[in-house]
Amino acid sequence: MDRDEQLCRAAQAGGMQAASELLGMYYERVFAYLRRRCTNDEDAADLTQKAFSRVWASLQSYRGQSSFSTWVHAIAHHVYVDWRRLKQLPSTEGEDWWKDQPDHTPGPFESVAQRETAEQLYALVAKLDEDARDVVHLHYYQGLTLEQTAEVLSVAVSTVKYRLRRALDFLKRHVLNPKVNL
Amino acid sequence: MTESQIETLLRRAPRNTVPAGLRAQLEADIRLPGANAVPDEARGSVPAEPWFNAWLKRWIPALSFGVFVLGCLVVLAMQSSELSGLRREAETLRQSASADPAEGVATADVMESLRKDQQEIEKLRAEIAALRAALGQAGELQAENDSLRDQVRIQRATVLANSDDPFAAPSEKADSHQCISHMKQLGLALRMWANDNRDIYPPDFLSITQELGTPKVLVCPADKANMSPELSWESFNPSRVSYEYFGAGQKEAFRGHEWVLTRCRIHGHIGHCDGSVQQVAPGRARIVSENGGYKLVWQ
Numbered sequence: 001m002d003r004d005e006q007l008c009r010a011a012q013a014g015g016m017q018a019a020s021e022l023l024g025m026y027y028e029r030v031f032a033y034l035r036r037r038c039t040n041d042e043d044a045a046d047l048t049q050k051a052f053s054r055v056w057a058s059l060q061s062y063r064g065q066s067s068f069s070t071w072v073h074a075i076a077h078h079v080y081v082d083w084r085r086l087k088q089l090p091s092t093e094g095e096d097w098w099k100d101q102p103d104h105t106p107g108p109f110e111s112v113a114q115r116e117t118a119e120q121l122y123a124l125v126a127k128l129d130e131d132a133r134d135v136v137h138l139h140y141y142q143g144l145t146l147e148q149t150a151e152v153l154s155v156a157v158s159t160v161k162y163r164l165r166r167a168l169d170f171l172k173r174h175v176l177n178p179k180v181n182l
Numbered sequence: 183m184t185e186s187q188i189e190t191l192l193r194r195a196p197r198n199t200v201p202a203g204l205r206a207q208l209e210a211d212i213r214l215p216g217a218n219a220v221p222d223e224a225r226g227s228v229p230a231e232p233w234f235n236a237w238l239k240r241w242i243p244a245l246s247f248g249v250f251v252l253g254c255l256v257v258l259a260m261q262s263s264e265l266s267g268l269r270r271e272a273e274t275l276r277q278s279a280s281a282d283p284a285e286g287v288a289t290a291d292v293m294e295s296l297r298k299d300q301q302e303i304e305k306l307r308a309e310i311a312a313l314r315a316a317l318g319q320a321g322e323l324q325a326e327n328d329s330l331r332d333q334v335r336i337q338r339a340t341v342l343a344n345s346d347d348p349f350a351a352p353s354e355k356a357d358s359h360q361c362i363s364h365m366k367q368l369g370l371a372l373r374m375w376a377n378d379n380r381d382i383y384p385p386d387f388l389s390i391t392q393e394l395g396t397p398k399v400l401v402c403p404a405d406k407a408n409m410s411p412e413l414s415w416e417s418f419n420p421s422r423v424s425y426e427y428f429g430a431g432q433k434e435a436f437r438g439h440e441w442v443l444t445r446c447r448i449h450g451h452i453g454h455c456d457g458s459v460q461q462v463a464p465g466r467a468r469i470v471s472e473n474g475g476y477k478l479v480w481q
Contacts, residue, residue, distance in 0.1 A: 011214060019212050027208055032197035041201050048204065049211060056213050061236060117183070118191050125192070140192035168185055175183050 004068040012059055019059075023052065026069070030076045033142050037080050047083055051076040070148040073138065077152050117175070124174050125167075132167040135160050325468070332464040335450055339464075357404040358461070361446050364399045365453040368425060368444055371399075373457060376434035383429035383443075391415060400425065404448045424448060428469070428476040429455065442469050442476040452478055 004025075010018030030051055035044035054075050062071055125136050138149045139160070146164075150157045343351075371393035375384045384390055387400055394400070401409045402424035413422075426445040434455070444453035452460045452467075460478075467480045 014214050016212065016214065019214055020209055023208055023212065024205070027205060028197065028200055031200050031204065035198040036195075041198070044198075045201055045204050045207075049208060052208050053211060053213070056211075057215075058236065060215055114191075118194075121188065121191050122195065136192065140189065141195045143193070168188060171188050172183065172185060175188065 005064060008059070008062060008064070008068050012062070019056065022068070026072050027052065029069075029142060030072060033073070033076055033137065034080055036137060036141060038083075043083070047076075047079050050083075051079040054079060066151050067148065070144065070151050073142060073144060073148070074152040074154075077134070077138070121171060121175055124171050128167050128170060132163045132170070135163045136167050139164060328468050329465075331447070331450065335464040354404070357402070358449055358451075360403040361449050361451055362459045362461070364402065365425065365444055365446060365451055365459045366457065367394070367399050369453045369455075369457040369459070372429060372443060373434060381434040383432050383434055385430045386420075387423055387425070387427055388420060397422075402446050402448045425453075432475055440477055442478050445469065 004022070007018040007022045007025075011022060027048060031044055031048045034047045034051070035041065038044045038047065051072070055072060058075075062068070066074075125133060128136065134153055135149055138144045138152055139146065144152065146157050146160050150160045153160070368387075368390075371390045372383055374393045375390045376382055391397075396413075397415055397418040398409070398413050400418075400423045401413065403409060405424040408422040408424060424447050426447060427443070428445070429443045439454050439456045439458060441455040442452055443455045445451065450462050450464060452462050452469075454460065462478070465481070467478050469476050470479050471477075
C-alpha cells in the first residue's frame with residue numbers, strides 16, 4: 001500500500017491530518033493544470049477550490065481502482081470542462097501563461113534561445129485542437145503516464161497515443177526556427 | 183528540432199506560482215464525511231447536497247424499481263377491488279332477477295306477443311302466396327276474355343254477312359267509323375288532361391269530363407244498350423262506358439305509337455298513346471303488359 005493510498009484511507013475515515021497532507025501533495029499540480037488552461041489566476045484558484053471540494057465530497061466513493069493522482073486529475077479536468085461549458089468559452093486557451101515564469105536556466109545565451117523556443121512551442125500547443133491539447137497538458141505538462149491520461153479522459157490508451165502522435169507531428173512541423181538549436 | 187527535444191521542452195513546462203493564501207483556503211474548505219472529520223459545530227455548515235446526491239445516485243435504481251413495483255401493486259389492488267365489486271353487483275342482480283316474479287310474467291307476456299306476431303307473419307306470407315297465384319290466374323283470365331271477345335266479333339261479322347238486310351253492313355261500317363272518331367276524341371282529351379297535369383294520364387275517364395264536353399263520346403255507337411240520345415253527365419253511369427282505358431297514371435311523355443291507351447269493347451279498335459286509332463281484326467293481336475304500360479302484340 002503506497003503513501004497516497006494510506007492517506008486516502010485515513011481521510012475516508014475522517015482523518016483531517018491525512019486530508020491536509022493529501023491536499024499539500026496535489027494542490028500545486030492541480031492549480032498548475034487549471035492555470036494553464038484558464039486565462040487568469042483568479043479563475044484557476046476558484047476552480048482549484050471547486051475541484052478539491054468535489055474531491056472531499058466524493059472521497060467515500062473512491063475505491064482505489066485508479067491511482068489517487070489520476071482520480072484527482074480526472075476531477076480537476078471535469079471541473080475545468082464544466083466551467084468552460086458554463087461560461088460558453090471557445091475551445092482556445094490563454095497563450096501567455098508562461099510569460100511571467102522566472103527563468104531558472106544557466107547561461108544567458110542558452111537561456112534566451114531555449115526560452116524563445118519553449119515560448120513558441122507552448123504557443124503552438126495552445127493552437128492544437130482540443131483533444132490533442134488535453135493529452136499534451138496531462139501527459140507532458142502534468143507528467144501523467146499514457147494509461148493515467150487515458151483514464152482521466154475516459155478514452156483508450158491507443159486513442160491517447162494517436163492524439164499525442166498528431167500533436168507532435170503538428171508541433172514538429174511548425175517549430176522551424178533555424179536560430180534555435182537545442 | 184527533433185521529437186525528443188520537443189517532448190523534453192514540453193515536460194519542463196514551468197508551473198505557475200500558487201497565489202498566497204490558496205493553501206490555507208483549501209485547508210479550511212476540507213469537509214470529510216467521516217466521524218473524526220470536523221467538530222460538531224463546524225459540521226453543521228457542511229452542505230447537505232453532495233451527501234444527498236451521492237446517496238440518491240447509489241439508491242435511485244433500487245428506489246425506482248421499488249416505486250414501479252409499488253405502483254403495480256396499487257393498480258392490481260384497484261383492479262381486484264373493482265372486479266370484486268362487479269361480481270357482487272352481478273350476484274345481486276341475479277338474485278333480484280330470480281326473486282322478482284313480476285318480471286318473469288312480463289317476460290312471458292313479451293314471449294306471447296312475439297309468438298302472435300310470428301303467427302301473423304306466417305298468415306301474411308300465406309296470403310301473399312295466394313295473391314301471387316291469383317295474379318298468375320288473372321293473366322290467364324285476361325287472355326280468355328280476349329279470346330271470347332274475338333269470338334263474339336267473329337260471330338257478329340258472320341251474322342252481318344248472312345243477314346238479308348242490305349243496309350246492315352253499311353250501318354255497321356258507319357258505327358265503326360263513328361267509334362274511331364270517339365276514340366280519337368278520347369285520346370285527344372286524355373292528352374290534354376295530361377298536358378295540364380305534369381304529363382301524367384288521368385286515373386279514369388270521369389276525370390276528363392271538362393275536356394270531353396259530352397258523355398256520348400264514351401259510348402261506342404254500336405253499343406246500342408248504353409247509347410241513348412238523351413245521355414248527359416247527370417245521368418251518366420261509368421258502367422255504360424264502352425271503352426277500356428289502359429293509361430291510368432302513366433307518364434305521357436314516354437309513350438309512343440306502340441303503347442296502347444284505349445280499346446273498344448265492341449269493335450276491338452285500339453287507341454294509341456300518340457292519338458292514332460287502329461282497326462284490328464279479331465284474333466290478330468293481343469294486349470300485353472310491359473314495364474308498367476300496355477303494348478299491342480301481333481299474333
